[in-house]
Amino acid sequence: MKNGKTPDPNVIHPIAGYDKEIYVKPMITNPNIIVGDFTYIADSEFESHVTHLYEWNGDKLIIGKFSQIASGVEFVMNGANHQMNAVSTFPFYTLEGWNMEPPKKCDLPLKGDTVIGNDVWIGQNAVILPGVHIGDGAIIGANSVVGGNVAPYTIVIGNPARVLRKRFDEELIEILLQFKWWDKSIDEINGMIPILTSSDLETVKKELKERL
DSSP: OBTTBOOOTTOSOSSTTOOSOEESGGGOOOTTEEEOTTOEESSSOSGGGEESOOGGGOOOEEEOSSOEEOTTOEEEOGGGOOOOSSSOOOOGGGSTTOOOOOOOGGGSOOOOOEEEOSSOEEOTTOEEOTTOEEOTTOEEOTTOEEOSOBOTTEEEETTTTEEEEESSOHHHHHHHHHHOGGGSOHHHHHHHHHHHTOSOHHHHHHHHHHHO
């Protein structure tokens, strides 16, 4: 507990007197956007960052807990895709006056849900393309364009995004994926903050293994 307050995932503004950082979950109105506790964005609202999310495609944006989303990030959903297996990519069916029924879903390059894991840091102005899965603990560099899946605890940068490196060795990554600290209670997480924020990774590894 800090300043006599317990962390509350249902408050909108987690920093007193500052409205440019919000917890996302209590702001969501679209049922096809699902966000876990304590995930925040550096903005005063969230849903404008999710573009081309149309009900008829049935896709969802799913984001885990404790993820950190910088300003200018865009999640591009499947509605941005045009038919690519025909002579023209022009979406006649979406515009008034053109004699075209919507194409079958199998004729559209739909890539499924976009899924962001827990404790993911997405840097400023990054673009996440449709159907991408980003694993727990990954870091997406500023201005990156992510069109492919990102493994847990991996840093990617650039356009198109490429792997820079893994954050930790494979043993620590496996321990973290088993431990799932983001699923612990607030009291447990508060007590673990010295471990979660320590740069002595060998000690962290040892302590987490003992708690598994």
